Amino acid sequence: MDFRLTDEQEMLASEVAKLLAATCTGADLRRLLESGEAIDRGRWGQILVMGLPGVMGPEEAGGAGLGAVEMALIATACGYAALPEPLVEHAGVAVPMLAAAGADLEKALFGSRIAVGHPVNPLVADADSAAALLLAVGDDVHLVQRAQVTLTRHDSIDPFRRLFAIDWSPTPGTRIGGAALWAQALDHGALFAAAQLLGLAQRAVDMSVVYTKDRVQFGKPIGSFQAVKHHLANAQVKIEFARPVILAAAASPGSVRVSHAKLAATAAADAATHAAVQVHGAMGFSWEGDLQFLLKRSLALGQAWGTPAFHRARVAGHILSAPLGADRTFDAPASEEGRREAA
């Protein structure tokens, strides 16, 4: 038993965080927004150079052959930076689906993005800039080229969430898998959404700490007032107790703990972004502040890849049926019952 990250894992997380701190500032986000483009080509190019799309790809296909723990660390860094590009769903959901289905991975690992139309999500994110899409017909998974579908955009309050309804017809030969592939996708999607929520929660607290040190009222920085401190301390408590759940869920994907991780991270992001809005005062709900990017992403990701109600049903299915106890922390029970319940 050793619940620590390895040095390599720590280093990977720090390298990704460094790249995004340098290339994904508030000014970068605003520039991309004004350009109307889906992707910042310079930043995406550096993401490719680091090999991030292939983190979970098998080594024999040219991927890094790493696991969900590494991907969760990357997703946390992406959340912290409010990264607009769809790296997390591509690398954390689509690539493992293609790998599990035995599909050709070459393009997906080195530049072409795959969008995922999971039945749990009503719309498909980032379908317009994708080369291909994974779409559902009943329990079946189809790999469909972008040219074969018609897209209708639905505006999200998060300007970087490009959401689409898809109009398409299955053709013979596009089916690559069934329900098991969707189940794996849901676990990955929910887990890495949780990791992004954790990252953005920490960013909201960190931004607030900086702001409350600078902002002076009554002759003092407002961060010296206990009422302000306690808002942020409460958010930090939620963050501290979401993080190990996410890491443990990543270490045993397919366990009901993925749902716990999603719920805990959603609660932490909710607490952190709302505390941040409050301590930023009017700046917290203005267009001018960067906090808006975090708040909007939090709103979106909290409901994506299974709403809190969906994940609570999975947790309920587990605690009502499985043996519980202090000696079972690391049993990593499968979430099959919960899945059937939710379905």
Added chain:
Amino acid sequence: MDLRYTPQEQAFRAEVRQWMAAHVPPAPLPDFDSTREGFEAHREWERTLHKGGWGMVTWPTEYGGRGLDLIRWLIFEEEYYRAGAPGRLNQNGIFLLGPTLIEYGTPEQKARFLPAMAAGDQIWAQAWSEPGAGSDLAGVRATATRVKNAGGGDDYILSGHKIWSSRAVHADWAFGLFREPGSERHKGLSLILFPLNAPGVTVKPIQRLDGKPVFAELFLDDVRIPAANRLGDEGQGWAVCMSTAGFERGLMLRSPARFQVAAAKLVELWKERGSDPLLGAEVMQAWMDADAYALSIYATASRLMAGGAIGPETSTNKIFWSELDLGLHKTALSLLGAEAELTAGLPGAAAPVADWLDGYVFSLAGPIYAGANEIQRNIIAERMLGMPR
């Protein structure tokens, strides 16, 4: 990261489980605060544990421990709570003072106090708070005046008024925070160990809101104590106490197993009596929080075993477990409905009905003792997040 127990860890779990199955009393002991009889029954249990080598498994073998690592301590605690073993009478000693003695004690002090503590021969109380010094602990006024004794050695004369000392009604010893006369705030403080039957010590029980005498006031009138009973350097008491507080908040005061077992019982209660979906959501939250706390403590234990140190992040633990405990018990009372207020339940009720009420009253204190949660929030904001003081 490897979240699997090694075969050795699994064998250790099996060993604890087997011993507990053979030794845990079949019926609950009378509680250790209400009567001397209950206190002594628990002391006897501490002795039984010690004879089995389970007094404090992480301590070095020469002090009555097994020299085991923190993961094994967690496994031990899981099996301890799983078996429904009695509450640890000497918690103040083994979990709080013990680690501080190991860090700051002289070899003589360790040899003198640790084995007796592990064996249950000396049961400890904490004597820190005063009527005027609660959250603001640096405001303590009780004094330790250094004097020569007849043999030419040094003694302290302790004088003052301590309050809210858990277990002190029946305990044998106390560890207290005292100041050099004339000193102020964090300076001039020393941590001094003294027997509660020393001449000049008066113990006056204080009743909890349900009438149980769970703590006491201590009046110290010129109590003479050898200087050899000072733990750590003279004037360094604040640093020594903060080390104790680190263990208290961080790791050992509330082991995760306690809440996991309570959460599992809450789930059973929900199965029997749950119909309100709002309460269902609370039950799930309690179960998840107990799981999150366990994972967090495993992560901390792994870090400490690799040479890491306890830091201000332990303040998040104290807030988390105390609010989890209170929330869990409030949910249980809501599930019990009109029966919740009955101190013995309805005629024929199973014992757990009354246990929930007792657990609830106990949990009310969690956000207050070991540093009020508001103080912990200040520590998080200032020392973890770097906000201005």
